[in-house]
Amino acid sequence: MAIYKVTETNGDTWLLQADMVRAEAPISYDYHQEGDGWISTPFQTANARHEIGLAAQLVLHYIDRESCAEDDDMECDCADRIKSIDDISSEDEGRPE
Numbered sequence: 001m002a003i004y005k006v007t008e009t010n011g012d013t014w015l016l017q018a019d020m021v022r023a024e025a026p027i028s029y030d031y032h033q034e035g036d037g038w039i040s041t042p043f044q045t046a047n048a049r050h051e052i053g054l055a056a057q058l059v060l061h062y063i064d065r066e067s068c069a070e071d072d073d074m075e076c077d078c079a080d081r082i083k084s085i086d087d088i089s090s091e092d093e094g095r096p097e
């Protein structure tokens with residue numbers, strides 16, 4: 001599992017936990033960045049086509065699913081809200097695997 005820090009264009013940051021190698025690995029997030037509050041998503045690596053950018057987009061879409069409503073075609077602005085994604089796993093060795 002790797003941990004990524006996602007920065008949105010509005011300055012918000014949150015954490016994404018995923019393994020972009022294993023197709024069946026779960027994708028979870030921590031919007032409050034306290035590190036002990038991982039929230040599961042219905043998604044796995046395969047859903048994100050092994051791309052961390054798409055994984056972040058899926059999670060953001062999931063977090064905002066009420067405002068994104070039934071926009072399953074991802075035609076909302078979730079993709080445009082992601083400014084950068086940084087792998088912070090190596091800086092964070094105390095985190096659980």
Ligand SMILES: [Zn+2]
Nearest residue numbers: 061068076078
């Ligand atoms: Zn969306």
